[in-house]
Amino acid sequence: AQSVTQLDSHVSVSEGTPVLLRCNYSSSYSPSLFWYVQHPNKGLQLLLKYTSAATLVKGINGFEAEFKKSETSFHLTKPSAHMSDAAEYFCVVSGFQKLVFGTGTRLLVSP
Amino acid sequence: NAGVMQNPRHLVRRRGQEARLRCSPMKGHSHVYWYRQLPEEGLKFMVYLQKENIIDESGMPKERFSAEFPKEGPSILRIQQVVRGDSAAYFCASSPGTAQETQYFGPGTRLLVL
Numbered sequence: 001a002q003s004v005t006q007l008d009s010h011v012s013v014s015e016g017t018p019v020l021l022r023c024n025y026s027s028s029y030s031p032s033l034f035w036y037v038q039h040p041n042k043g044l045q046l047l048l049k050y051t052s053a054a055t056l057v058k059g060i061n062g063f064e065a066e067f068k069k070s071e072t073s074f075h076l077t078k079p080s081a082h083m084s085d086a087a088e089y090f091c092v093v094s095g096f097q098k099l100v101f102g103t104g105t106r107l108l109v110s111p
Numbered sequence: 112n113a114g115v116m117q118n119p120r121h122l123v124r125r126r127g128q129e130a131r132l133r134c135s136p137m138k139g140h141s142h143v144y145w146y147r148q149l150p151e152e153g154l155k156f157m158v159y160l161q162k163e164n165i166i167d168e169s170g171m172p173k174e175r176f177s178a179e180f181p182k183e184g185p186s187i188l189r190i191q192q193v194v195r196g197d198s199a200a201y202f203c204a205s206s207p208g209t210a211q212e213t214q215y216f217g218p219g220t221r222l223l224v225l
Contacts, residue, residue, distance in 0.1 A: 034213070043202065043218040044154075090153055097167060098144065099204075099214060101153035 002027045002095030004074075006102035014110050019063075019078040021105045023091030026072065032094040033074045035065055038104075039087045047089075050074065061085070081109050113138065115205050115217035116185075123223045124193050132188040132220045136205030143186045144214060145178060148200040160186060193224045 007022040025031060035047040048059025055067045065076045074091060086109045091102040116135040124130050136143050142161055146154040147170075159167040160180035171178065175193075180186040190197055200221045204214035 036216075041221075044216040046213060046215070049213055097142075097159055098156040098170070099146075099154070100156070101146075103153045 002031065002093045002100045004033075004091045004093050004100060004102040006089075006091050006105050008105050009103065010106045010108065012108040012110065013081045015083055016080050019076070019081045019085065019107065021076040021089050021091075021107065023074045023076065023102060024072050025074055025091070025093050027093055027095070033065075033067065034092040034094070034099070035059065035063070035074075035076050036090045036092060037087050038090065044090070047076070081107075083109050083111065085109055115140075115203055115215055117201075117203050117217035117220050119220060120218060121221050121223070123225065125225050126194055127192050130190040130193050130197070130222055130224075132190075132201050132203075132222070134186040134188070134203030134205075134217060136186070136203075137207075137215055140205035140207050140215075142206045142208065142212070143180050144204045144206075145186075145188050146202045146204065148202060148219075150199070154202060157188075190222075193222075195224045198222055198224045 003026045005024045030052050033050040036044040037047050038044050047063050048057045050057045050067045058064045063078045088104045088106050090104050092099045118133050144159050145157040148154045156170040158171050158178045175191045177189045200219045202219045203217045206212040206214045
């Protein structure tokens with residue numbers, strides 16, 4: 001069965017500093033992996049998607065993620081945080097036509 | 112091209128009433144998925160439907176919950192005799208095809224059971 005573990009429930013950064021949101025996955029086959037973002041009381045927006053092409057995936061709003069098979073990781077990064085990045089971030093693995101979500105990481109950005 | 116549409120956005124029901132949540136997929140998408148998000152938790156898969164067919168309902172509670180995606184019209188998630196524990200955000204997603212396809216999410220319906 002597919003699963004993801006988001007290692008931090010909360011991450012706090014200052015505006016302009018780098019962001020790192022950690023995710024480890026478990027999958028019995030080559031997975032499709034996603035990062036979605038959810039702003040308060042909003043729906044989910046797709047940030048980026050990995051599907052066994054390039055291991056470094058670039059997404060929207062300056063985010064990117066690197067697929068590391070040896071470490072079973074798919075961490076999300078951004079070089080410089082912006083106040084508008086404050087939200088909940090979900091690492092997701094695709095498993096047999098349904099998505100399996102991590103428990104989420106709340107990103108807090110201070111001025 | 113309009114995104115996934117859900118209505119209502121907010122729904123208040125008293126215990127024992129019925130809740131009907133509607134989802135219109137993106138144009139050209141024939142696959143619909145429903146997820147539930149309890150407070151402070153991630154989303155949990157409930158059901159996967161194609162037109163007139165339930166493909167996977169492994170995440171649906173055994174009682175009171177049902178879903179359909181008729182040939183015409185939106186997909187409906189129906190909760191009968193709601194209880195306080197049903198209070199959650201219910202999200203619908205759609206995709207054009209099958210496995211590994213990106214799913215696009217609607218804004219959700221926030222159900223509050225009093």
